[in-house]
Amino acid sequence: xxxxxxxxxxxxxxxxxxxxxxxxxxxxxxxxxxxxxxxxxxxxxxxxxxxxxxxxxxxxxxxxxxxxxxxxxxxxxxxxxxxxxxxxxxxxxxxxxxxxxxxxxxxxxxxxxxxxxxxxxxxxxxxxxxxxxxxxxxxxxxxxxxxx
Numbered sequence: 375x376x377x378x379x380x381x382x383x384x385x386x387x388x389x390x391x392x393x394x395x396x397x398x399x400x401x402x403x404x405x406x407x408x409x410x411x412x413x414x415x416x417x418x419x420x421x422x423x424x425x426x427x428x429x430x431x432x433x434x435x436x437x438x439x440x441x442x443x444x445x446x447x448x449x450x451x452x453x454x455x456x457x458x459x460x461x462x463x464x465x466x467x468x469x470x471x472x473x474x475x476x477x478x479x480x481x482x483x484x485x486x487x488x489x490x491x492x493x494x495x496x497x498x499x500x501x502x503x504x505x506x507x508x509x510x511x512x513x514x515x516x517x518x519x520x521x522x
Contacts, residue, residue: 393418397425400445405437412445416457423453427460436471443479458483 396418399411412429415422422445429442443464449457461483464476 393421393425397429400425400429400441401434401438403435403437405441408437408441409444412441413448416445416448417450419451419453423449423456423460426457430460430464430472430475431467436475439471439475440478443475447479447483 396411396415400408400415402408402411412426415425426442426445426449429438430446443461446457446461458480461476461479464472465480467473467476
């Protein structure tokens with residue numbers, strides 16, 4: 375991986391170093407590390423969008439492309455529309471890995487959030503049956519021992 379030229383938006387050497395560190399982690403073989411880096415890049419507006427687009431459209435592995443699409447899907451703020459447009463453009467890309475990653479990300483974007491107030495109904499009966507407790511003044515008949 376060659377070094378990325380600075381865009382001028384980086385404020386100082388620390389932010390440039392952080393971007394380079396996240397960029398390297400995005401190309402990691404472990405999907406958890408790559409997705410975490412993509413999520414962190416999704417908070418970094420223009421620079422994060424640029425790095426995620428580069429990772430999605432470059433000649434990298436499926437893990438990197440999946441993580442980059444995850445980062446684009448989670449993009450926040452004013453870059454959200456641009457990230458979704460980037461995912462839509464990926465549907466017409468020549469690489470199958472890019473198309474699959476973008477298709478999956480767009481499919482997940484379209485899902486509705488689960489409502490917490492609506493309980494899920496299942497066909498199974500509950501494990502325990504809820505009953506009313508008998509009142510305290512009712513006495514049970516005593517069983518007499520017949521073996522005296």
